[in-house]
Amino acid sequence: MAHFIPVLTILFVFIVAGSSLKCRDCTSGHKGFCKGELFQCPPRARTCIKINALKLIGNEVSKSFSRSCNSDSDLCNQDFIMNSGRGNKQVRITTECCATDDCNRCKAKKPPPYNATLNGLICPVCFKYNTYDCLYEGYIQCRGKETECMDFAAKLQYEDAPEFMFSAMGCTTAAGCSMGQKIMPGTRIVEAKRLSCRRAVPITH
Template sequence: MKTLLSTCLLLAFFSPVASLICMKCLGFAKGTCYPLGTETCQADEIFCLSFKMRNPTALLFEFSLKSCAPKGICKEGNFSSTTAQDKHFQSVMKCCKTHLCNKDPIELPPPNMTSNGLRCPACLSMGTSHCQAKTMAKCVGKETRCFNGSGFAKISLAGFPLFTFQQKIAFQGCVTPTSCKFEAPVTLSTSITTISIDKFKCSNATKARFHLADSTISGSRE
């Protein structure tokens, strides 16, 4: 009896755990996420991810992604940021841990564009890892923190070699406190996209006069 029990325990311990299966899609137009079937997650990918981001000033653009994701990238919540020239970005992320649990559509809340009286140093530089703030962003809604960061994004589709997008970016501006949950460096890498945040530092937004002299950030990617 003891031998049988021991054998059952050993089998239970060493039996392979079924890998998580998630929906996969990618979209760049408002209200769309082109279905790419399902994917079997790697051992460190313990979540199914749903992510959507848009710039309310660009009415047709909306980035949507569904995929497997590791623990470090999954920070559920609604995110908002405002950077140079009052460019405003919204995003929402949801994570779940059961097969195909990310199949349902994900929606962004209505944008809150009401100024809250706070300010942050602001700049936005595409194609480089360097950004120096020369203006102040007007924070809106629940944006009570300042951010200073740089990163890299690459999107490519298997079988479509001409459809490859890659871009460095450096940025400063206002963010919601939810955005500060991410700890750089962090990378989301799937079969269709790689998003890497090299540096991301948060500080309190302020109403006081701010000197811009020391607000430069250099990313690690050159």
């Protein structure tokens, strides 16, 4: 009987390894789209994910996109918006998860649209490159589903570009702190200094 144990162990490992999810994997930090190749996910991954992002700084618009295996359920099927400057400093991201082989190959949803409707809430606002010290620059009026105030600072790197420091404060949606900036395609957090959220404050006058 004992000689069957190694055989059963090998068979079990084979079954577990063979049952791992397969997902498309790619990142595009400029064109906003990539097709990707099919890869075997690590055992901890339970879903395939697509992330579609739009960043607006003044009149400069950049799009980024990724497909990958995913092990973080908090990232699934979320719309994330951060607004740090009177409608012209924004990050808007949508994510989609699925749980079958090659299910993230399809076209992704567009990032959530900009909602200009003021909701009666305000947050401190600031937006700085090359520093972790984002000093208070007044308040921004939140819009749509932006109900949280975010304070974020980190050293970032865009694909193969040099690392740089960045900090921002502003309005964000409820998913802002659970998702953070870790889902921005083509962006790597080299060093996270702070990421916090608190409820936005109602306008009293």
